[in-house]
Amino acid sequence: MRTVKYKHQIMKKIKFFLTLALLLSTLLNYSQQKPEGKKVRVTGKIVDKISSQPLEYSTISLVNTTTNKITAGGITDAKGDFSFDASPGTYNVKVEFISFKPLEIKGKVIKENTNLGTISLEDEATKLNEVVIRSEKTTVEIKLDKKVYNVGNDLMVKGGTVSDVLDNIPSVAVSVEGNVSLRGNENVRILIDGKPSNAININDALRMIPADAIDKVEVITNPSARYDAEGGGGLLNIILKKGKTNGLNGVIIATTGYPDNHGLSGNLNYKTSEFNLFTTQGYNYRSNPGNSLVETNYLNVGASSPNFINETRDNDRLNKGYNGNFGAEWFLDKNTTWTNTVNYRKTSGDNQDNVFFDRQYTNSSLNNFQTRINFEDSKSENIDFSSNLLKKFKKDGHKLTIDTQFSKNRDNNIATILDSQDGTDATVNIQKQSRNLIQADYVLPLGKSMQLEAGYRGDFSEQDTDVTVFNEGVVNNLFTNNLVYKEKVHALYSQYGFKVKKLSVLLGMRWEDSKIDINQITTSDFNNKKYDNFFPSAFFTYEISDKTNASISYSRRIQRPRGRQINPFSNYSSNINIFQGNPDLDPAFTDAFDLGFLKSWDKFTLNTSLYVNKTTDSFQFVRRESGAFVNGIPVILSSPINLATEYRAGFEFTLNYTPYKWWKLNSNFNLFRVETQGDFTYTNFLNNDVTQNFDNIATSWTARLTSKITLPKKIDWQTNATYNGPQTNAQGRSLGVFAMNLAFSKDVLKDKGTLSLNVSDVFNSRKRIMETNIPNLINSYAEMQWRERQITLSFTYRFNKPKNEKERQPKRNQDEGGGDFPG
Structure with a gap:
């Protein structure tokens, strides 16, 4: 179930220093621009499109349409409000927040104090065929053609192995011998980072790789032509952790x-x-x-x-x-x-x-x-x-x-x-x-x-x-x-x-x-x-x-x-x-x-x-x-x-x-x-x-x-x-x-x-x-x-x-x- 009602509480815990880094980058670019005389005030509010909850730490940037450089910007507070000064001009307005689709308003003319109103951002996952279920510990992205299980801090797999991770995923089961099945079918192709594993015995290998190394697992019950044709019962794609934070x-x-x-x-x-x-x-x-x-x-x-x-x-x-x-x-x-x-x-x-x-x-x-x-x-x-x-x-x-x-x-x-x-x-x-x-x-x-x-x-x-x-x-x-x-x-x-x-x-x-x-x-x-x-x-x-x-x-x-x-x-x-x-x-x-x-x-x-x-x-x-x-x-x-x-x-x-x-x-x-x-x-x-x-x-x-x-x-x-x-x-x-x-x-x-x-x-x-x-x-x-x-x-x-x-x-x-x- 999609618990968007509480999303803003979860988002508060997202990396503050990352957002701060984005803001500092904005301010640095702004400081490099030449003064253009008087300043005007730009205000507004940023919310979740589905729940209307405010999105704290969202970033908003004004990009000069000629130089394509950021000249001003700010971040939202706990109520989703933002307010900053800018020089009058014509800008492309960019609004961003982690895990949401970025939004751009092109050719916005700002000549005086301007309230951009309430800007709604759409969750990165709320596109066609996809619903995201967010929880304190894990995320499960349910789509029509696959499920994406984000391991996160799942309690069940602490100190365990990849086999333990797979055995906690909907539609997947691991037998006592270590055989992996999908919807009761053991004819499953297992990939690691989108590639076949080189392990001689894949079931034994899954018992050796620690669960802490796994970021997410994709469960694909009926793969399209872009995927390896191996696996009559479907595919499991195990994605290893790769840090992405500044x-x-x-x-x-x-x-x-x-x-x-x-x-x-x-x-x-x-x-x-x-x-x-x-x-x-x-x-x-x-x-x-x-x-x-x-x-x-x-x-x-x-x-x-x-x-x-x-x-x-x-x-x-x-x-x-x-x-x-x-x-x-x-x-x-x-x-x-x-x-x-x-x-x-x-x-x-x-x-x-x-x-x-x-x-x-x-x-x-x-x-x-x-x-x-x-x-x-x-x-x-x-x-x-x-x-x-x-x-x-x-x-x-x-x-x-x-x-x-x-x-x-x-x-x-x-x-x-x-x-x-x-x-x-x-x-x-x-x-x-x-x-x-x-x-x-x-x-x-x-x-x-x-x-x-x-x-x-x-x-x-x-x-x-x-x-x-x-x-x-x-x-x-x-x-x-x-x-x-x-x-x-x-x-x-x-x-x-x-x-x-x-x-x-x-x-x-x-x-x-x-x-x-x-x-x-x-x-x-x-x-x-x-x-x-x-x-x-x-x-x-x-x-x-x-x-x-x-x-x-x-x-x-x-x-x-x-x-x-x-x-x-x-x-x-x-x-x-x-x-x-x-x-x-x-x-x-x-x-x-x-x-x-x-x-x-x-x-x-x-x-x-x-x-x-x-x-x-x-x-x-x-x-x-x-x-x-x-x-x-x-x-x-x-x-x-x-x-x-x-x-x-x-x-x-x-x-x-x-x-x-x-x-x-x-x-x-x-x-x-x-x-x-x-x-x-x-x-x-x-x-x-x-x-x-x-x-x-x-x-x-x-x-x-x-x-x-x-x-x-x-x-x-x-x-x-x-x-x-x-x-x-x-x-x-x-x-x-x-x-x-x-x-x-x-x-x-x-x-x-x-x-x-x-x-x-x-x-x-x-x-x-x-x-x-x-x-x-x-x-x-x-x-x-x-x-x-x-x-x-x-x-x-x-x-x-x-x-x-x-x-x-x-x-x-x-x-x-x-x-x-x-x-």
Whole structure:
């Protein structure tokens, strides 16, 4: 909900020294002008266009129409009033306030004392298809085609990671394994600053990057042609912090918690009229204890094989990590900005994974107990350099951006497995990845209500995964493999947007040429896949009123299999339940349709969406017998396959409500239906072909409720409750999961500091619970909890930086260099 009624109170806390700097600049220019005799008085008032609330610290400047220099000006007081002296003449009057659209009155003749009256400024966000919900801690910009979640000082993510940030965003969910889904669909493309991450395992990387480094997250459910076509379920664009405020300012955050969660991070920036230097630095030490349980009942087994196995697992993960970046913006002139950023991340971890097997036989005298202890030592190092050149032309909205990125990543993982029955095993896993990217975007306005966009992207990556498995010092050729994956994608796009009265139209076309090499060096199995595809998109938006919009959109998307999905070796911690990638996976294609409606009232904002997706060659995970046995126990493989067609339809709504100034509510509900159609055939250990029918219809739902309350003594209390409903699949079902987080904060040191306490997973209930039923093979029940309940205390200290600072970000961060609808 848009709480514009209280906006002026929030704006009071915006950087005063920034406004003062603007005023000093005005006065400096004024002082350099020659006296022109008598002076006249210029007065007036500046207010919010929607709420009519006065805007304190707004700036007003008189610009000489001949010299184009500021000759006089002033700022508004708490009532929004301004008053200053000026020489008589003809001026262009400029009115500005942070996060509002600047206003210009051209050719204003001022010959005597003049009252300019009440000047109304429009919020930067109140343009077509956009409503902004402002709160003490965060901002959520809800648009018809995306939601922008400004992390701000969100209590829930203090001391956390990017995964924690994503799990607090409407429409987004993070499973206990770290898999990110959007509206229940895990086919999501994740970008960082508009570019693909170079992390070998993106889910693991999101657990390593501290939440304090994140400025905002864009949730794009149905991307247009300007975006990368990857991700049938949509896009998540994670935008890192980059200081934008004049002078030297920053934030330091210290955290501690139980289980061990300690960290120190900070961001700093120094900006002048010629350049802006910014950096974010952080170190963390985290323990993530977890556990799992798999109870398997084997059907139709022989007398020497167990009927039942209870496999329990305890994990004790310890991660230590450094994450830092340094960047510089160089303002070459008033229309040209060159930004260069270096990011470096280094992590190390220890993981002791204790696996216990309790086997039960028909003949109870054969019952036995086995332990399997895995010791893992992992190290990861990532470095990337990115450069952005932004050139604005004379015409408003006419611009060119050029982006480049070069990055390298290396992961080393050494695991030693001590088995009470099978001896000692070891695994050495070395992964290296490099990515080079170049992108250019051009936006050309063709009048007041039309614009043309065009661009190119070249994305070139290579990943080398070298895995060696030893059994009692001898190489196990069944699991040893060296996989080299190379991907080259060239893309061209163009889109045309126009507005006719209240109707906005955006039509686009993207073409991507893909060349994929999947080479298994160990087995000399070389595969090459080439395909080029067109990805059209179309968006139609109708502005019913100032506070009501409706839209319909279509886009075509692609999902390329990568990493764990195609790697024939992925996990050897359990020798009877093994995940194995499929290097022969083909890409999946999605046609996405979305019908949206956005309505705002005084205290409510409602955003609804009805969506339908059709995915061909969709990825599905199947469990089957491998044909191998360990001590008479059949080894069960879990692998992804292309399973024909998937139909997904759903309805989602997000509701923001502010019943009182001290209480804010945000809720999100998603109901969806997934239908899969397809058969899978494999050869079992008896050399017989087995065909499984995977036709299945599943209906599920998710709900989220966030409450923010300001208690007496200015103590903030935030509660976040989520529920993921049960869902069936062709081989079983997943059970519903409820979880809740709590957080409290209190400002100290005259609002320069903030103490925060948060409890993640209050009831220790965030578990993935699965039931699997494979006819004539197994019935199983499984629970998996990645991280147990965690309590974190953090202290934030700000210097030269108000608590509720609001800054405008460059438009390229919002749309990868493109523009919004014209109009």
